Structures are given as C-alpha cells and as structure tokens.
Amino acid sequence: MMYPNSIEDIRRILLSINIKETARLIKEFIRDYFERAGAEKAIIGVSGGVDSSATLMLTRRALGKDAILALIMPHEGITPEEDVQDALEIVKLANVEYKMINIDRISMNIKSIIENTGISLNRMAYGNIIARSRMIVLYAFANTLRGIVVGTGDKSEIILGYYTKYGDGGVDILPIGDVYKSQVRILAKHVGVPEKIAMKPSSPRLWAGQTAAEELGADYIEIDPILFALFELGMKINDILSLKGIRKELVYALLKRIKVNEHKRMFARIPKIHKGPTIGIDWKFTIWR
Numbered sequence: 001m002m003y004p005n006s007i008e009d010i011r012r013i014l015l016s017i018n019i020k021e022t023a024r025l026i027k028e029f030i031r032d033y034f035e036r037a038g039a040e041k042a043i044i045g046v047s048g049g050v051d052s053s054a055t056l057m058l059t060r061r062a063l064g065k066d067a068i069l070a071l072i073m074p075h076e077g078i079t080p081e082e083d084v085q086d087a088l089e090i091v092k093l094a095n096v097e098y099k100m101i102n103i104d105r106i107s108m109n110i111k112s113i114i115e116n117t118g119i120s121l122n123r124m125a126y127g128n129i130i131a132r133s134r135m136i137v138l139y140a141f142a143n144t145l146r147g148i149v150v151g152t153g154d155k156s157e158i159i160l161g162y163y164t165k166y167g168d169g170g171v172d173i174l175p176i177g178d179v180y181k182s183q184v185r186i187l188a189k190h191v192g193v194p195e196k197i198a199m200k201p202s203s204p205r206l207w208a209g210q211t212a213a214e215e216l217g218a219d220y221i222e223i224d225p226i227l228f229a230l231f232e233l234g235m236k237i238n239d240i241l242s243l244k245g246i247r248k249e250l251v252y253a254l255l256k257r258i259k260v261n262e263h264k265r266m267f268a269r270i271p272k273i274h275k276g277p278t279i280g281i282d283w284k285f286t287i288w289r
Helices: 007-014 019-037 050-063 081-094 104-115 123-144 155-160 181-190 212-216 220-231 237-241 248-260
Strands: 041-045 068-072 097-100 147-149
Touching: 007 220, 019 050, 019 147, 019 181, 041 050, 041 123, 050 068, 050 081, 050 181, 068 081, 068 123, 104 123, 123 147, 155 181, 155 220, 155 248, 181 220, 212 220, 212 248, 220 237, 220 248, 237 248
Parallel strands: 041 068, 041 147, 068 097
Antiparallel strands: none
C-alpha cells in the first residue's frame, strides 16, 4: 500500500473530512441514543471552547432547544473571563436553557477536607478534583431531570488520554469522540460556532495558564496528522518516523502518552474467576439491536 510521504500530505487528508456527512451521522447518533434511553433532557457542560460549543450546536440540531440544559461551571481564579463570555455567547446563540454554577466552592471544600487529613494536594490532583466536581454536578441534574450527560471529548483527547478519568471522561455519550480536534474546528464552524471560539487554543482549564499545546508539546494541528497516520491510515511507526516534516521526538512522546493512558480507555480490570463471560475481558452484550 502506498502511503503519503510527508506530514503535510497527511494533514490535507485529515482536513478533507466530509463535514456535512459527519454532522448528519452525529445528529442521528444523538437523536437515536436519546430516544432509546427514554431521556427527557440532554445535559451538557459548556466551557466556551471549541469541543463543547460544537457538541452543543450539534445536540441542539438533533433534539431541539427544549430538550437541552447547558451548564457553565467556571472556577474563580482559573477560568478566564473570556471563556465565561464565550460560553454565554454560545448558549445564547443556541437559544437553550442554561445555568451558571461556580465550581470553586465545591472543589475547594473537597480540597480542604482532604488536606485536613494531613496530605497536601498538588496542582494536578486539585485540577482533577475540579473536573470530577463538574461531573458530579452534571449527573445531579441528569438524575433529577431524567437526562443523559452529553460528553464533549474529541478523538485526539481520547487517544492521548488527555482528560480526567471519571471527570470529563465520565459521561453517557461522546458525539464527537470519533472526530479529531483539528476536524472539530471545521465541524464547529459548519454548525454555526463563531470563528473566535472555533479557533481558540485548547485548554482543560484545570489550573491558571494551562494550555494543551504546552502540556502535549505541540498544537493539535501538528499532533493530529500523526494520530491520523497511525490509527486511520494504519501506518507503521517506522513509516511515520520517515515522513518528511515529522518531529521524531513528538512521535515518541505521543506514543508514550497513548500507552501510559491506556487505563483511561478501558473498563476497570477484573481477574478471571468464572468460566462465563467476565466484564471487561470477554463480556459482550448488546443493549439495543
């Protein structure tokens, strides 16, 4: 099989996604799951970033405005005011019901209770508390309103494990979970997300000044072609390393991150005891046929 010979060629293939068909498939997926689950509300955390904005607009198109509740959950001192304003702009543009819930009191209370035991939480630990506090709030609304939690993670983040386990990874569905970050930006503009939000630099906002590019060692426009070559084109690592324009150290760093974070993409490990199917090993049961 003939593969592209440069990273730029792969980027062109990556960005040539059929955006109309992608949007159609995602809307059908959301609508089908919502109906089969017998849900009454789709609960979405909206951060003001491209992923949550695109997911909100797609869900709005799939279900209509009355079936959606958006939650904006900033943390004082960590969430930039720009993000709050962008989140407000997108929920108003979608014309959906929304609630603003400051997450700092919840997260700081948890931190205080834990640190009263004598342990001092580092930046990462507290950042994950913030993400998991948001998950608690989302499910509190979902449980009360007979809703489902619509996740906003994309394929790049899922492959890299660049999310909080049982935090923003704790959701019912991931509508853009098979769409790479750089493709999501195109999809976002297609469904009406303003340019400034669609192209905003990515950040989980778990501590002040955090950016995805700094943590990952590159922006997604450089990362995504590598992931695309590996997972969509089926290229071997040596072939990827020989591509023109490739940064070998970035390839190795991404491969290490994918391997280290494999546990995030798996059901909790269970030892095999019985002859029958064991969940997470050989259990297969289709809920809807």
